[in-house]
Amino acid sequence: MKVGILGGGSWATAIAKILTDNGAKINWWVRSVEQADHIKEHKHNPRYLRSVEFLDGELELYTDLDKFLECTEVIIVATPSAFIHSVLAAKSLSDKKIVSAVKGIIPEYNLIPAHYFSEYHKIPMNDIAIISGPCHAEEVAMEKLSYLTIASEDSALSKLVADKMDGRYIRCSVSEDLVGTEISAVLKNVYALACGIAHGLGYGDNYMAVLVSNAIQEIEQFIDHAYPLHRDVKQSAYLGDLLVTAYSLHSRNRRFGNLLGKGYSLNTVKQEMNMVAEGYYAAACINELAAQHNVELTIANTVYEILYKQVNPRSAFIDLSKKLY
Ligand SMILES: NC(=O)c1ccc[n+]([C@@H]2O[C@H](COP(=O)([O-])OP(=O)(O)OC[C@H]3O[C@@H](n4cnc5c(N)ncnc54)[C@H](O)[C@@H]3O)[C@@H](O)[C@H]2O)c1
Numbered sequence: 254m255k256v257g258i259l260g261g262g263s264w265a266t267a268i269a270k271i272l273t274d275n276g277a278k279i280n281w282w283v284r285s286v287e288q289a290d291h292i293k294e295h296k297h298n299p300r301y302l303r304s305v306e307f308l309d310g311e312l313e314l315y316t317d318l319d320k321f322l323e324c325t326e327v328i329i330v331a332t333p334s335a336f337i338h339s340v341l342a343a344k345s346l347s348d349k350k351i352v353s354a355v356k357g358i359i360p361e362y363n364l365i366p367a368h369y370f371s372e373y374h375k376i377p378m379n380d381i382a383i384i385s386g387p388c389h390a391e392e393v394a395m396e397k398l399s400y401l402t403i404a405s406e407d408s409a410l411s412k413l414v415a416d417k418m419d420g421r422y423i424r425c426s427v428s429e430d431l432v433g434t435e436i437s438a439v440l441k442n443v444y445a446l447a448c449g450i451a452h453g454l455g456y457g458d459n460y461m462a463v464l465v466s467n468a469i470q471e472i473e474q475f476i477d478h479a480y481p482l483h484r485d486v487k488q489s490a491y492l493g494d495l496l497v498t499a500y501s502l503h504s505r506n507r508r509f510g511n512l513l514g515k516g517y518s519l520n521t522v523k524q525e526m527n528m529v530a531e532g533y534y535a536a537a538c539i540n541e542l543a544a545q546h547n548v549e550l551t552i553a554n555t556v557y558e559i560l561y562k563q564v565n566p567r568s569a570f571i572d573l574s575k576k577l578y
């Protein structure tokens with residue numbers, strides 16, 4: 254089956270590297286003609302993970318989405334969640350398999366990607382998989398050993414994707430907890446914002462450990478309530494993903510939060526980042542979902558109030574600190 258990647262950012266580039274290092278020839282859709290031409294000519298992405306080099310014949314670049322879709326059977330979606338609907342809304346994906354590498358919520362529908370593709374694009378859940386786990390694109394570029402979890406309700410599909418990605422520096426495991434894994438990956442970005450804010454405000458390692466411990470409990474509480482299934486949140490797709498984003502200097506969400514904690518305005522922080530911090534969008538979506546499910550997410554709600562209700566980060570964290578344990 255012909256595999257194609259949708260999106261031209263860091264994670265799309267890392268996935269293109271993983272697949273082509275394993276010998277695959279892939280289709281790759283990027284938005285801008287300049288970017289596509291640069292990759293064709295210079296064999297690397299000009300804006301993201303510039304050190305990753307591709308070989309002649311590995312990539313078929315597209316900027317025409319219709320042509321890309323015509324030639325692609327398995328679509329790996331790596332466009333930030335906030336842009337997915339505007340890119341794909343008018344397209345028919347009915348005969349495709351979708352592999353979402355996105356860790357965010359489609360804001361127009363407040364749906365995780367798997368539910369967006371099944372409800373809006375009418376793709377059967379068995380034709381949907383996700384790529385998750387603690388893995389930063391920057392470390393893939395450096396070929397640092399990394400672990401991914403491929404989750405799908407169809408174990409044949411998750412195994413197929415895992416086989417294509419498993420390689421010299423990537424180890425894949427499979428899971429049937431598609432929805433829980435996807436929600437956990439969305440939430441951890443919001444908690445990484447919280448960790449960044451705390452760090453920017455001057456809280457130390459001792460506090461951070463308590464914040465992260467409380468965060469994994471909130472993740473467990475929410476996914477077990479909203480999507481009951483036997484799962485162990487200590488596994489790397491849940492706890493590992495939270496830890497890497499909460500502590501790594503590669504984390505976009507932590508960096509975003511850190512600048513807010515240091516006192517920069519939201520507008521300045523948005524302009525400072527040339528990359529997308531999914532947690533910013535997720536904080537609003539999760540706030541609604543938590544209310545729908547009647548679950549109280551204390552840390553996530555604090556982040557929401559800082560981002561969307563103009564609550565001062567310092568006073569919000571003084572209040573939050575009284576509720577941590
Ligand atoms: N970077 C990572 O290490 C990593 C790891 C796992 C998952 N993810 C997930 O992958 C997804 C993509 O993140 P990323 O880190 O590659 O993003 P990025 O910040 O590196 O890239 C942003 C991408 O968004 C595109 N974009 C900007 N405005 C757009 C618009 N209006 N319409 C369409 N596209 C637009 C840019 O062209 C670029 O391709 C996110 O959901 C993220 O959570 C990222």
Ligand SMILES: O=P(O)(O)OC[C@H](O)CO
Pocket residue numbers: 356386388389442445494497498503504505506507531
């Ligand atoms: O870890 P961050 O903050 O860069 O977020 C990007 C992805 O969601 C990583 O899992």
